[in-house]
Amino acid sequence: MQTPAPDLSQLKDIHLPSPVTDLPIAFGWWLLLTVFILLTIAGIIYGLKRHEKNKTKKAALLLLSQQYEQLKKHKDTQVFLQQSNEVLKRYCLDKYPEAASLSGDAWTSFLNRQSKKTYFEADVGKAISQGLYQPQCEYDTQTLFSACVSWIKNNKESSND
Template identity: 30%
Template sequence: MEQDPLSKLRDIHIPEPGGFWPPAPGWWVLLLVIIALVFALALWARRRRQKNAWYRIANRDLDRLANRAAVTAKWFSELNGLLKQSAMARYPNRHPEALSGAEWIDFLLETSPKDRIASRPTVTAMVQSCYQATPDCSPDDAIRFARLWMGGKKC
């Protein structure tokens, strides 16, 4: 009989390293957070795209109007109609569809992003050109103002 109890001890065995699968609970939580963030970002982007659909449509229509610019009352009426549609989408609580004449001019200038004073003659001529046999507004100036007004602030 051996009296040495240490002789019965075995060497220390290091446990096998953990496998790749299944991950620790912290990784599952991180995965769920990432999935939630991606979902929220996709939802936000979709809502923003839907909210700004009027902007894409209005710019497309404005390009069409610019390509067939003419110094006619009908063309200026179409341009003002496009601006009114955009104003109704952009400022629905202010009821721009009911405005005409000086009120419509003031509304366009008030909601214009910049150069309000410099734009007044152009906007006045543009709105009045809808009712004149021979409009005195340049279509280029009117298109330039419309682009400035529509590009000022998206929802």
């Protein structure tokens, strides 16, 4: 025997659950959002510092290159020695304020301590430490230029980031 089908009019409506709201979100999502925001801020700060450091380095290298081109035109090695030393000193003052009062052998020792390799020894070191105070100084301008460029690119402060 078959049981009679219930009358459709006797069926009740389906009760839907209450709608899900966007807030409040679970604690884990708040934590994830906080970590994301903090990492974004840290990345922006790191990027700005790195950009500023690279800007200083690029400016020093550009100035050094311009001075080397001037040397090729005018052949004044004493002026190039003074200008190269000035670029190094200005770059160092930005990165190492304690270098402000250094001169002579203390200056070249400082430069060599702040790099992975000693760029300022022999003729170049003597020119930087003593040649500034002499009317004429004999040194290899290409070696001095290369030493200055290499030091700016490879000093210890440059490798910290």
